[in-house]
Amino acid sequence: xxxxxxxxxxxxxxxxxxxxxxxxxxxxxxxxxxxxxxxxxxxxxxxxxxxxxxxxxxxxxxxxxxxxxxxxxxxxxxxxxxxxxxxxxxxxxxxxxxxxxxxxxxxxxxxxxx
Amino acid sequence: xxxxxxxxxxxxxxxxxxxxxxxxxxxxxxxxxxxxxxxxxxxxxxxxxxxxxxxxxxxxxxxxxxxxxxxxxxxxxxxxxxxxxxxxxxxxxxxxxxxxxxxxxxxxxxxxxxxxxxxxxxxxxxxxxxxxxxxxxxxxxxxxxxxxxxxxxxxxxxxxxxxxxx
Numbered sequence: 079x080x081x082x083x084x085x086x087x088x089x090x091x092x093x094x095x096x097x098x099x100x101x102x103x104x105x106x107x108x109x110x111x112x113x114x115x116x117x118x119x120x121x122x123x124x125x126x127x128x129x130x131x132x133x134x135x136x137x138x139x140x141x142x143x144x145x146x147x148x149x150x151x152x153x154x155x156x157x158x159x160x161x162x163x164x165x166x167x168x169x170x171x172x173x174x175x176x177x178x179x180x181x182x183x184x185x186x187x188x189x190x191x192x
Numbered sequence: 193x194x195x196x197x198x199x200x201x202x203x204x205x206x207x208x209x210x211x212x213x214x215x216x217x218x219x220x221x222x223x224x225x226x227x228x229x230x231x232x233x234x235x236x237x238x239x240x241x242x243x244x245x246x247x248x249x250x251x252x253x254x255x256x257x258x259x260x261x262x263x264x265x266x267x268x269x270x271x272x273x274x275x276x277x278x279x280x281x282x283x284x285x286x287x288x289x290x291x292x293x294x295x296x297x298x299x300x301x302x303x304x305x306x307x308x309x310x311x312x313x314x315x316x317x318x319x320x321x322x323x324x325x326x327x328x329x330x331x332x333x334x335x336x337x338x339x340x341x342x343x344x345x346x347x348x349x350x351x352x353x354x355x356x357x358x
Contacts, residue, residue: 079238079357081330082322085338086353087220091345095355099197103357105212107219117200119239119285121356125293128301135302138354139311143228148219153195166200168286175283175325176259 080106094138096121100151110141113153117169120158127159224352231351234316235271238324239290239297239358240282242267250281250323262325264332266341269319271300282323285358297321297358316350324358 080095080103087093087109097103098121100113114134116123123130133156141152158165174182198206224231240250251263278294280287295301303315320341326333345353 079324079355082333082338083355084220085334086342087222089342090222091342091353092222092224093353093355097357099209102209102212105214107215109221113197115195119358120296121358122296122299124296125289131295131299132302132305135299135306139228139306142352148221162199169200171283171286176256180259
């Protein structure tokens with residue numbers, strides 16, 4: 079996704095990236111970054127959490143308003159409205175993604191070998 | 193205390209992301225052409241959202257066949273969409289919450305509130321959805337899909353794009 083942000087910005091369209099991995103976004107040297115403390119798949123929180131969704135959206139608008147140079151970053155100072163232990167487990171897909179399954183298979187094969 | 197943005201990740205994923213090195217390319221920055229209160233903002237997600245009644249799903253079978261490949265195409269999602277039309281195709285995240293409320297990926301309600309407040313000019317009537325996993329074919333994004341999306345945004349009078357990686 080940072081690749082697309084850079085691509086669109088280089089076409090002359092300002093962007094802001096709202097992300098759960100703001101450090102990574104900064105490593106891609108994006109223009110404006112908003113860090114949100116959420117698990118994967120939940121960029122703007124959980125269903126019905128209007129206050130969280132609005133706060134994250136408002137911060138993105140603020141970043142657009144304030145940024146005067148690349149790398150401008152704001153982090154959302156609001157708790158994700160789900161207990162950590164639940165959030166840690168529930169974002170995962172029901173079965174490992176193909177790349178993760180492939181890595182697990184390779185690891186198991188290596189362990190069996192050696 | 194600083195926010196721990198890695199707290200929802202397994203240790204191996206955290207290590208992977210922390211080891212990411214900064215790119216060796218200049219930073220990008222396009223200033224706003226007008227005050228944000230006059231800008232039309234389009235939203236974009238990489239959550240693999242699509243419309244079940246009129247659009248094809250993303251190509252999950254292709255990724256199952258080749259685990260380092262992801263479908264690079266995108267779908268257009270109207271901001272007044274009925275929740276019942278929302279589908280989700282992404283093998284790296286659990287999409288149950290998106291099926292329940294698309295606003296967790298594309299915050300239409302929040303941006304309509306901001307539009308009503310006058311904090312932004314307008315929410316663009318069309319949002320954009322990609323499927324975020326791209327290992328082997330990120331070039332397809334930079335050489336085909338990105339330019340196509342940029343041209344559409346300009347044609348549709350979009351001033352700013354908000355990207356929300358999923």
